[in-house]
Each structure stands twice: as C-alpha cells, then as structure tokens.
Amino acid sequence: xxxxxxxPATLVQPVGSPLSLECTVEGTSNPNLxxxxxxxxxxxxxxxxxxxxxxxxSEVPQNLxxxxxxxxxxxxxxxxxxLSDSGFYLCAWSSGQGANEQFFGPGxxxxxx
Amino acid sequence: AQSVTQLGSHVSVSEGALVLLRxxxxxxxxxxxxxxxxxxNQGLQLLLKYTSAATLVKGINGFEAEFKKSETSFHLxxxxxxxxxxxxxxxxxxxxxxxxxxxxxxxxRLSVIA
Numbered sequence: 001x002x003x004x005x006x007x008p009a010t011l012v013q014p015v016g017s018p019l020s021l022e023c024t025v026e027g028t029s030n031p032n033l034x035x036x037x038x039x040x041x042x043x044x045x046x047x048x049x050x051x052x053x054x055x056x057x058s059e060v061p062q063n064l065x066x067x068x069x070x071x072x073x074x075x076x077x078x079x080x081x082x083l084s085d086s087g088f089y090l091c092a093w094s095s096g097q098g099a100n101e102q103f104f105g106p107g108x109x110x111x112x113x
Numbered sequence: 114a115q116s117v118t119q120l121g122s123h124v125s126v127s128e129g130a131l132v133l134l135r136x137x138x139x140x141x142x143x144x145x146x147x148x149x150x151x152x153x154n155q156g157l158q159l160l161l162k163y164t165s166a167a168t169l170v171k172g173i174n175g176f177e178a179e180f181k182k183s184e185t186s187f188h189l190x191x192x193x194x195x196x197x198x199x200x201x202x203x204x205x206x207x208x209x210x211x212x213x214x215x216x217x218x219x220x221x222r223l224s225v226i227a
Binding site: 032034042043044046049051088090092096097098099100101102103104105106107109 | 147203213214215219
C-alpha cells in the first residue's frame with residue numbers, strides 16, 4: 001500500500017530564516033505530487049504541483065519554491081520566511097490516472113515569529 | 114475552468130440528526146467529484162468520489178453523496194450525525210480527462226451538538 005510522509009510535524013522559525021519541508025511517498029512510482037497551504041480560517045491553497053522529476057508548476061507567485069530531486073520526494077523551500085508564511089502545509093500525491101484522486105500527508109504546522 | 118462552491122462555511126447539527134453539506138460545481142467538461150474530511154491538525158482523508166459509474170455514491174463512515182447534473186450539485190449526506198463527525202469537509206472537482214489537480218471548495222466546518 002502507499003504511504004506519504006511529511007516532516008517535520010511542527011516548526012517554529014524566525015522571520016527571515018530559511019525553510020525546508022520534505023515529503024516522500026512510498027509504494028508507488030511516478031506519482032503526481034502537490035504542496036498546499038492552509039492559513040488560519042482559510043481553505044486549501046495549491047502552491048506547487050509536479051508530474052515528474054524536475055517538472056514543477058507554480059500556482060501562486062510568492063517567496064516559496066519547490067523541487068523534486070527524486071521520483072517520490074518533493075521539497076518546499078524558502079530563502080527568507082515572512083510572517084505570512086505561517087500555516088499548515090500539506091503534501092499530497094495522486095496516480096495521474098483514472099479519477100486522479102489525491103491522498104494527503106499528515107501536514108506540517110509552520111509558525112513564523 | 115472548473116470551480117466548486119460550498120454553501121455554508123459552518124453547519125451545526127444535533128447528534129442523531131441528518132447531516133447535509135452542500136456543494137455545487139462548475140465544469141465545462143464531465144467532472145469527477147470528491148468529498149474529503151479533515152480532522153484538526155491532520156491531513157485530508159478521502160470520503161467518497163464520483164466517477165460517472167453511479168450517481169449515488171457511498172463512502173466511508175456512513176456518508177453518501179448524489180451527483181445531480183441538472184442541478185450541478187454533489188451534496189454530502191449522512192442520516193444520523195455522530196459526535197465523531199465534527200470536522201472540516203471539502204468538496205473538490207477535476208476534469209474527467211487529463212492529468213490536472215483537483216480544485217477544492219473553501220470547506221464547511223461541521224459541528225455536532227450533544
């Protein structure tokens with residue numbers, strides 16, 4: 001069966017510090033991968049998605065970036081965090097076939113102080 | 114372009130009462146539709162999905178949803194609410210062809226009163 005991991009689970013960072021969140025998927029090959037953010041009291045915002053290694057689509061311009069160095073690894077980064085980057089970050093994967101339903105990881109709670 | 118509208122950001126029901134969460138979609142092509150549930154500080158869990166096989170879809174935890182093309186709706190129901198149903202619910206849509214991300218609604222928070 002497939003499993004998706006995210007770490008860290010929680011993170012508290014000062015403004016201006018760098019960020020690296022990691023997501024890995026097990027039990028599948030060539031998945032589509034996604035990064036979402038949930039700000040307090042708001043819905044899901046799609047940040048990036050990838051249909052293959054090195055292929056990244058950015059949905060919202062901001063000070064975040066994503067990379068996919070391996071087939072089942074997706075990394076969300078920032079060089080300098082802003083207060084507005086605080087939120088709950090969710091990684092998801094899908095097969096890219098059929099209904100293409102997405103399966104979500106447990107999330108990372110980021111607080112920028 | 115596709116979109117989803119969830120009517121009511123917050124719904125409150127009594128334990129044992131009917132749960133009805135509303136979702137209307139917009140799509141220029143035949144859609145696939147989904148309902149997800151999110152408990153506090155957790156990821157989203159797929160409740161059910163519509164992929165054109167049957168208009169009435171049954172999911173986990175006693176939930177079901179009916180696809181109504183004429184009304185462009187995909188409302189989520191459960192006959193009898195349980196305290197454990199308290200969570201955030203998201204409706205989502207995607208194209209039935211092509212490899213595109215799901216488009217999510219803004220969510221509905223369900224509260225269950227004892």
